[in-house]
Amino acid sequence: MTEPLVSIIIPVYNVEKYLDKCLTTVVFQNYDNLQIILVDDGSTDNSLSICKRWSSKDERIEVYSKKNGGLSDARNYGLRYAKGEYISFVDSDDWISLNMISKMVSVFSENDVDMVTCQFITVNNGNAKLFFHQDKKLNIIDGKGMFRLLLEDNNMTSHVWRKMYKRNLIPKDVFEVGKNFEDILAMPILVSRCKKIACMNEGLYFYRTSNGKSIVNAISLRNIEDRFYAIKESTNEIIKLEPQLIKVANQALLIKEIDVYRNLIDSRIINDKKALPLIANIKEDLREKDYRILPGTAPKLFGYSILKSKALAILTYRLFEKQDSLFKRVMRRFELYSERHNKRVAFKDKYLNGNDKLFVVLGVPNYGNLGDQALKFAEYNFIHSYFPNFKIVTVGLDDGFLIRNLKKKITRKDIVALQAGGNIGTLYPWIHNTLLNFLLSFKKDRVFIFPQTLYFNDDPMGKQYLQNTKSVYQQMQHFLLFTRDKFSYDFAQNRLQGARTVLMPDIALSLTPKIEESKRSGAILLLRNDSEKTLSIEDLQLLLGKVKENFGNNYLQSDTHLHFDDIDDNFAKDKLHELWNKISKSQLVITDRLHGMVFAALTNTPCIVLHSKSPKIQGVYEWIKNNKFIFLEDDINELSNMIKSALATSGCHFERKNIKEKFDQMAELINKL
Structure with missing residues (x-):
């Protein structure tokens, strides 16, 4: 067909x-x-x-x-x-x-x-x-x-x-x-x-959104006029076509018109004489509106005088606009207080009652990086396997407010850990600083960091972050830093003196996915679109050309990141298994993501790994290079030969005996903290 x-x-x-x-x-x-x-x-x-x-x-x-x-x-x-x-x-x-x-x-x-x-x-x-x-x-x-x-x-x-x-x-x-x-x-x-x-x-x-040329984001008299015209015309057209939507349409139009007026206020355009006709039209439109259709409290106290002054216009906007809203910020404070109170109560009931030995994991992810989610589940498995008598307690990156309650409960019999990953350093500053602050609450306790990659820029910011990190680590009394690559290990040994550092595999390598048996076909590309991307346009074209030559149109593009937040454990598990099954149905994985490589190994799928900005790919590859179906790219021009070699590989089976032995050692070291 x-x-x-x-x-x-x-x-x-x-x-x-x-x-x-x-x-x-x-x-x-x-x-x-x-x-x-x-x-x-x-x-x-x-x-x-x-x-x-x-x-x-x-x-x-x-x-x-x-x-x-x-x-x-x-x-x-x-x-x-x-x-x-x-x-x-x-x-x-x-x-x-x-x-x-x-x-x-x-x-x-x-x-x-x-x-x-x-x-x-x-x-x-x-x-x-x-x-x-x-x-x-x-x-x-x-x-x-x-x-x-x-x-x-x-x-x-x-x-x-x-x-x-x-x-x-x-x-x-x-x-x-x-x-x-x-x-x-x-x-x-x-x-x-x-x-x-x-x-x-x-x-x-x-x-x-970062090209600086967006018409939508540029504030000018022409753009504001055109937006005002467009939202009115399109709303009126929708009402003509679907009269039953008139209430929804008028509510949406009012919110958007308030936003247009906010654009005028936030810019100097409101003082431009050329803008006077537009300002008059918008004010006339807004005065005629029935504000009771807005969600929440209507500004009826302003009566007919609404929007007569700039101050009232700003207040009206802040009451009802979805962004930069004074009213909603106040309400959000109450909601946040209530949410945190309920969370504290639930946290205390779940984890802090009784005399269980606690194994705390700080900084667990709720965002859509499936690599970090896999690390989290691998950590849970590690704790269940080696520390079965401990109760696992998890604290998310956004849940630092729980630490004060947790700190009161922690004793020398308990263990505190930081989430594994690639978050130490300047690649993800917010996560790095959050984790440092978490550590400071447990200076006298048994603390370690699950295998991490360290990456600090060689600039003033990177040097300051490194100094702050070194200062925190030196305050820890019973502390172990596990790194998952030789570069990070050497860096810690040379630049973070005082931190006891041990080289260990990426903990996701301990996972054993359950995958559906099926015939393999085609290729799957797991390529970055974020700040760690290093693949040039020329290399991407070369790569895609070779994929076309070898697979025709039988290839998929996917990623190990969902690009959204607030996901729970069950959803993350479903998405991981969905991705693992996609990979297991493919003849070849091509990726510049560390956990693209790891997931290929776990599913016994031939894989070509491209270099990345961080040294973590090369470092973690060292743990699995004895598995001959994982190929690390040294020269993109040799891609054709690598694809042929990968497709010729048979009997792929992930050998991890050496990895299991290292995790045995890791558990012993943690016990001795």
Whole structure:
């Protein structure tokens, strides 16, 4: 069966710094039947020449150059040449998962829908975060349900990217030219033509917020005018199409109009004479509104005088805006106090009553790094195996307020540990400082750190962090630092004198996943998108080219990070087993993540490991290098030979006898603290 043609429209304007990354992820999709339309909107940098270079290498790429007319005009222009059954838009400073198109097309083919959406991941200076976590893997809704989500502006946004559309449902020149926030204006039109819409929970689109060129984030009179116009027009259009949503629509509009007014107040624009007509329009709109429709307490005490003065405008905004809200900050203090009180009571009831010997683990993660989650479960297993008579007590990174109660209970018979990982040093400053503060509460107790990687920048910040760390470690009276790599061990020996340091394996290597037996097929790529990423665009292109040569489209892109927080143990276990099963069904793992390598070893899956910013990959590799199905890349140009060698490996079985012996030794050392 022939794959449906998908037209991907990419407007291009002065993005030479980002364009190669964007096009790499589009060209190397695991879906071939693409028409890639690049619309150069009068760029004055090298963007057009980059487009032409790509089109000379890939016949699926069509380049069109026009006078600058703005994003709307460029998208409309691209639609005129689009021949695909489906349409997707990608902004040229963003990028997409290598699975995005194939997954969306699959949803179309398996469900009778007219539009497919996915979640997106915001990336800001190497910090990647899922915009919204939706519990259901696939949620199918009608047009009314989609309008409600758009009005709430939480799970669903009006961005035209992160979505795929049936071409025959998109009208000509759907984007209003000459206006910013064109997505907000176009979305009611696009949704009105859909009977059913499928919303995926996966983050498949990467939205760059650190490029400094975002129209959405830039405050100017033009942008505020266009936003005010867009939210009013789109809300009125939704009310016309779905009158039953009038209350939700008016509530959403009021909150957004208050936010627009806040933008005026926060900028100097409010003092610009040119802004007077806009200010008058917004004030008139806001005075006519019924504030009783807002959630929470209505500002009825202001009466008719609301928003007459700047002070009242600010207060109104702070009462009801979702961000920077004085009222909500006060309420949050009460909620936080109540939450902490309840947590203290539950913590005391669960852990601190009775005379059990306690094994405390500080800094356990509730965030979506599955590598750190695996470390946590491995620690639990270690304690159950070697210290069965101890009760495990866990304190999360956000739960430092529990330590005062815990400290009163700890005696010399108890043991305190810090979570394993790569969090000591300057890579993750907040976690590092939190863990140091935790340690200071237990200076006279038996304390150790599960196997860690140390990484301090060689700059003033790094030197200060190192000095602070050394000072804390020297205050510990019964203390052991376990490091999981030789670099960290040598560093601690030379730079953290006074800390007794012992080299041990990464504790996740002790796990024994239960995996489903199945025939292996294809490759899985576990590649970073965060601050530790070191793979260059050129090397990524080389890598993806070799993957295409060897596997065709039979490859997946995944990650060992979920990019969201507040996950509990059961959810983390489910996600770990889901990933382990994906890996175990693959012929090959290619990764630049430490725990991508570890998970490959645990599932007996051939693996090629790329170097990373931190020395931890090389260091942990030393513990498992006797397993000949794990290959550490030394030269990216030798990738073809490495893939062939990995695929030729048979009878893969993770040998860990030496690792088990080291953990036996680790338990003995802890007992002697």
